[in-house]
């Protein structure tokens with residue numbers, strides 16, 4: 499994608515209204531903030547073919563892991579912008595650009611502390627800027643996106659983001675603001691139940707970040723009211739939800755190691771046809787353990803069927819338990835339809851390729867991989883329908 503002569507767009511496109519105050523920022527704070535993040539736009543030659551995917555979840559719920567699986571489906575490594583801020587949250591590959599919506603925090607760590615708001619509170623985020631920039635990228639215009647630095651807790655100088663083929667916006671609020679939501683071609687919500695979230699947080703923040711059990715509990719409790727008010731309700735808008743629950747195969751289990759995972763897929767979404775097990779629309783329960791699939795205690799159970807979710811018609815595919823041998827996943831894959839693979843065994847191949855990623859032996863990894871393949875399929879369908887439209891217009 500070539501970039502034409504860079505120049506600012508019409509000043510009326512400016513994001514910041516000088517009369518608007520950002521949650522009671524002082525005059526000085528506003529000046530610093532605006533200087534840091536005020537975007538300078540660049541017009542590109544792109545025809546605006548970018549498709550936009552939204553991925554919502556709370557912090558520590560597997561968004562990065564999912565993104566690594568998704569970018570791998572398209573091939574090529576995803577890396578931060580070359581020569582840019584080493585603390586950038588952006589990941590760029592040949593096909594995809596993943597931006598983290600934390601970059602639209604309008605209050606830095608100190609600012610949030612002073613105002614007594616969490617990062618989940620919409621008042622700590624700049625939805626006008628998020629909307630303008632996602633809209634610009636979708637229509638082929640590069641933007642100077644702010645960076646929220648998780649190391650320092652400050653807003654860093656912006657980085658240039660060019661319109662990619664696929665733009666993924668991941669974070670706390672991709673579906674909160676209707677204007678941003680309406681720009682999404684497909685949306686996903688990772689719904690991690692409290693017990694499981696707690697187990698994952700302990701595992702990561704205690705082992706890798708040296709936090710105490712008490713501080714992890716306190717941080718989860720402090721975020722919960724805002725999580726319930728602003729993050730969780732977004733799942734009603736998602737085209738696909740990956741819900742992660744404690745297993746039902748071990749009565750009273752609270753270890754969070756064996757998981758029951760549901761893939762909830764909305765019916766009637768353009769360019770997306772839900773995956774099914776054995777027979778589309780039937781209600782099925784399947785225990786695949788036996789000669790073709792090795793299962794140690796507590797085994798594996800699949801379920802599939804139609805259902806309703808927030809008043810929408812959905813299909814739900816469920817897996818409870820974990821795989822002993824990933825190569826045998828091919829047996830399960832061969833019973834799934836509409837998985838949008840390009841060759842027999844592609845799901846199994848992807849899972850084997852990333853067997854070291856968290857969740858590779860259970861439904862989280864399996865369903866994330868399948869959603870990645872569905873996104874590739876959606877992208878290809880949208881691209882070919884746009885190409886067909888362009889050809890027709892040229893003929894007319």
Ligand SMILES: Nc1ncnc2c1ncn2[C@@H]1O[C@H](COP(=O)(O)OP(=O)(O)OP(=O)(O)O)[C@@H](O)[C@H]1O
Nearest residue numbers: 556557558559560561562563698701702856857862
């Ligand atoms: N499917 C999974 N199974 C088990 N543990 C998982 C799974 N996904 C994530 N985790 C755990 O949660 C931690 C956070 O995962 P990840 O970094 O992908 O989440 P995130 O949503 O990107 O987090 P953050 O927003 O805080 O950067 C991992 O280190 C791992 O311990």
Ligand SMILES: O=C(CO)[C@H](O)[C@H](O)COP(=O)(O)O
Nearest residue numbers: 557600607617648649651670
């Ligand atoms: O919920 C979060 C999303 O990742 C973070 O807590 C939020 O971005 C604030 O970051 P930090 O804790 O580094 O100040």
